[in-house]
Amino acid sequence: MMRVMVLGAGGMLGHRLAAVLAPRFEVVATLRGAAGAVSSAVCGTTVVGGVDVADEGGLARLLDRFRPEAVLNAVGVVKQRLGPGDGEEAVTINALLPHRLARLCGTRGIRLVQFGTDCVFSGRAADVRGPDGYREDDPAEPADIYGRSKLLGEPEAPHVLVLRTSIIGREAGRRQGLVEWFLSQGEAPVRGFTRAVFSGVTTTVLAELCGDLLERHRGMSGTWHVAAAPIAKHDLLLLLRAAFERATPVLPEPWPECDRRLDGGHFRAATGWMAPEWPKMVADLAAEEVPR
Ligand SMILES: NC(=O)c1ccc[n+]([C@@H]2O[C@H](COP(=O)([O-])OP(=O)(O)OC[C@H]3O[C@@H](n4cnc5c(N)ncnc54)[C@H](OP(=O)(O)O)[C@@H]3O)[C@@H](O)[C@H]2O)c1
Numbered sequence: 526m527m528r529v530m531v532l533g534a535g536g537m538l539g540h541r542l543a544a545v546l547a548p549r550f551e552v553v554a555t556l557r558g559a560a561g562a563v564s565s566a567v568c569g570t571t572v573v574g575g576v577d578v579a580d581e582g583g584l585a586r587l588l589d590r591f592r593p594e595a596v597l598n599a600v601g602v603v604k605q606r607l608g609p610g611d612g613e614e615a616v617t618i619n620a621l622l623p624h625r626l627a628r629l630c631g632t633r634g635i636r637l638v639q640f641g642t643d644c645v646f647s648g649r650a651a652d653v654r655g656p657d658g659y660r661e662d663d664p665a666e667p668a669d670i671y672g673r674s675k676l677l678g679e680p681e682a683p684h685v686l687v688l689r690t691s692i693i694g695r696e697a698g699r700r701q702g703l704v705e706w707f708l709s710q711g712e713a714p715v716r717g718f719t720r721a722v723f724s725g726v727t728t729t730v731l732a733e734l735c736g737d738l739l740e741r742h743r744g745m746s747g748t749w750h751v752a753a754a755p756i757a758k759h760d761l762l763l764l765l766r767a768a769f770e771r772a773t774p775v776l777p778e779p780w781p782e783c784d785r786r787l788d789g790g791h792f793r794a795a796t797g798w799m800a801p802e803w804p805k806m807v808a809d810l811a812a813e814e815v816p817r
Pocket residue numbers: 533534535536537538539556557558576577578579598599600601602603618640641642643675690691692693698702
């Protein structure tokens with residue numbers, strides 16, 4: 526069985542990667558905190574706690590100890606966690622780390638999967654050139670330090686695969702994403718942005734795709750857009766409301782306007798992969814076991 530290492534298995538994407546890939550691969554899941562911190566989510570994997578990825582020597586020892594065939598880097602500092610004084614951390618973790626990992630993996634014959642973001646694009650309507658959204662070769666114009674640091678963190682090498690996408694999902698520890706925010710609302714109305722459009726996928730769908738890519742597209746490298754059908758945040762909240770049987774009213778709100786849909790056509794042509802429809806992704810999300 527192929528051994529894969531998931532870095533950052535305590536996060537929104539990382540815990541799902543570990544859980545979804547565990548039946549298909551021998552998974553080594555790393556956590557910055559103590560092993561067992563998200564035990565229900567990563568059961569069936571070998572959990573290594575106390576891994577600070579900023580420690581290069583520690584990373585090298587980890588790779589030499591477990592000798593994975595592939596590393597999935599789900600470590601990152603996401604937009605919601607970036608305050609005014611966090612530029613150094615953003616650059617270290619989002620920009621520098623992927624290149625360091627690429628070097629450490631490359632010299633050991635290990636494949637690296639890095640997760641890029643639609644936030645490398647501005648989201649301004651005038652900047653979208655194609656009819657189906659941003660393509661891989663469109664000029665990136667990140668609007669903030671998150672997007673800029675993530676753009677720098679897209680290594681180019683024959684053993685590195687960068688999947689640019691956007692994700693929603695349940696969260697194991699810190700709850701900072703759209704889904705957990707919505708589920709924490711009561712019966713007071715929330716605003717649903719009708720012109721804020723994205724084309725992300727659920728963390729489970731992305732994790733399953735990663736498994737397929739590791740098994741069936743072993744030589745694939747480069748930067749690719751992984752996208753579902755575009756959806757407005759307002760419509761997504763309505764789907765979440767129905768699937769999770771919530772009473773929270775969602776009021777349509779035309780501003781802010783932001784269109785970060787990615788054109789996944791290039792990736793689809795190369796792999797044959799198509800994202801499920803949004804109602805299916807959200808229904809599956811509602812049926813997921815919530816990590817403790
Ligand atoms: N969320 C999105 O919409 C989205 C879209 C596209 C791409 N991505 C990318 O996908 C990746 C995962 O995102 P996510 O949404 O799952 O974020 P998340 O829930 O915040 O998870 C990030 C993980 O990185 C870990 N981490 C940060 N600094 C670390 C360090 N120095 N040492 C060890 N671990 C460290 C965090 O550990 P702690 O829990 O200990 O802090 C956390 O577990 C990121 O690269 C992100 O840019 C996310």
